[in-house]
Amino acid sequence: MVLSDDISRFVRAAGPGHTEVQARMAAFAREHDFPNIGPESGAVLRLLARLTDAGTVFEFGSGFGYSASWFLRGGADRVVLTEFDADELDRGRAFMREAGLADRCEFEDGDAMATVERYDGPFDVVLVDHQKERYADAFRAVREKLAPGGVVVADNVMRGPIDFDALLRALEGDAAAPDADDDRTRGIAAYLDTVREDDAFETAVLPVGSGLAVSTKTD
Numbered sequence: 001m002v003l004s005d006d007i008s009r010f011v012r013a014a015g016p017g018h019t020e021v022q023a024r025m026a027a028f029a030r031e032h033d034f035p036n037i038g039p040e041s042g043a044v045l046r047l048l049a050r051l052t053d054a055g056t057v058f059e060f061g062s063g064f065g066y067s068a069s070w071f072l073r074g075g076a077d078r079v080v081l082t083e084f085d086a087d088e089l090d091r092g093r094a095f096m097r098e099a100g101l102a103d104r105c106e107f108e109d110g111d112a113m114a115t116v117e118r119y120d121g122p123f124d125v126v127l128v129d130h131q132k133e134r135y136a137d138a139f140r141a142v143r144e145k146l147a148p149g150g151v152v153v154a155d156n157v158m159r160g161p162i163d164f165d166a167l168l169r170a171l172e173g174d175a176a177a178p179d180a181d182d183d184r185t186r187g188i189a190a191y192l193d194t195v196r197e198d199d200a201f202e203t204a205v206l207p208v209g210s211g212l213a214v215s216t217k218t219d
């Protein structure tokens with residue numbers, strides 16, 4: 001366990017509750033073991049949308065729209081949802097209709113890496129939450145499309161389908177970590193290297209939910 005249960009409980013208890021539709025989304029995720037971002041990180045997404053006065057948010061990997069629902073709660077004008085599982089995207093359409101939010105959503109079926117090529121931006125916030133080995137490519141695909149002051153937020157940088165200890169060793173300078181066959185952990189390590197080495201961005205890692213890397217464009 002990376003983040004102490006007590007701290008997670010504290011952050012959740014002190015944070016915002018679910019709307020009625022979000023509660024049903026969360027129940028569906030629990031029932032089907034679907035890895036959505038959770039309410040602690042959802043509160044951060046809402047905050048980022050509010051602080052950037054977000055016009056457009058772009059998501060890499062939307063599932064059935066739980067993370068998008070938090071951006072919309074933060075006042076985002078519109079969210080581009082991408083998902084290559086058509087059933088999940090249909091479920092997202094239904095949830096968003098029930099929440100009265102569908103008119104602020106663009107539902108894009110297919111590979112998010114191809115979808116992003118059809119959008120010029122500017123994006124105020126981008127969520128990276130798809131295949132871990134493609135996180136750095138996603139960042140490179142959007143860095144020029146971000147508005148000044150825009151934010152890229154990546155989930156699962158501390159917890160999820162990754163090896164926390166190997167990632168920590170890599171961050172602390174062990175060139176051998178993580179294992180060559182652990183593509184997902186290597187993907188997160190490469191992502192963190194990419195954003196931290198980019199002079200046009202400032203990155204902070206938040207130990208919230210599964211761990212968020214928040215990178216702000218400074219020029």
Ligand SMILES: C[S@@+](CC[C@H](N)C(=O)[O-])C[C@H]1O[C@@H](n2cnc3c(N)ncnc32)[C@H](O)[C@@H]1O
Pocket residue numbers: 035036037038060061062063064065066067068082083084085088110111112113129130131
């Ligand atoms: C962790 S879940 C996303 C959860 C969502 N962001 C949330 O918090 O509610 C990752 C989703 O990304 C989708 N996905 C993975 N790679 C993708 C890609 N290249 N293009 C589109 N969707 C992708 C998966 O099908 C899965 O539903």
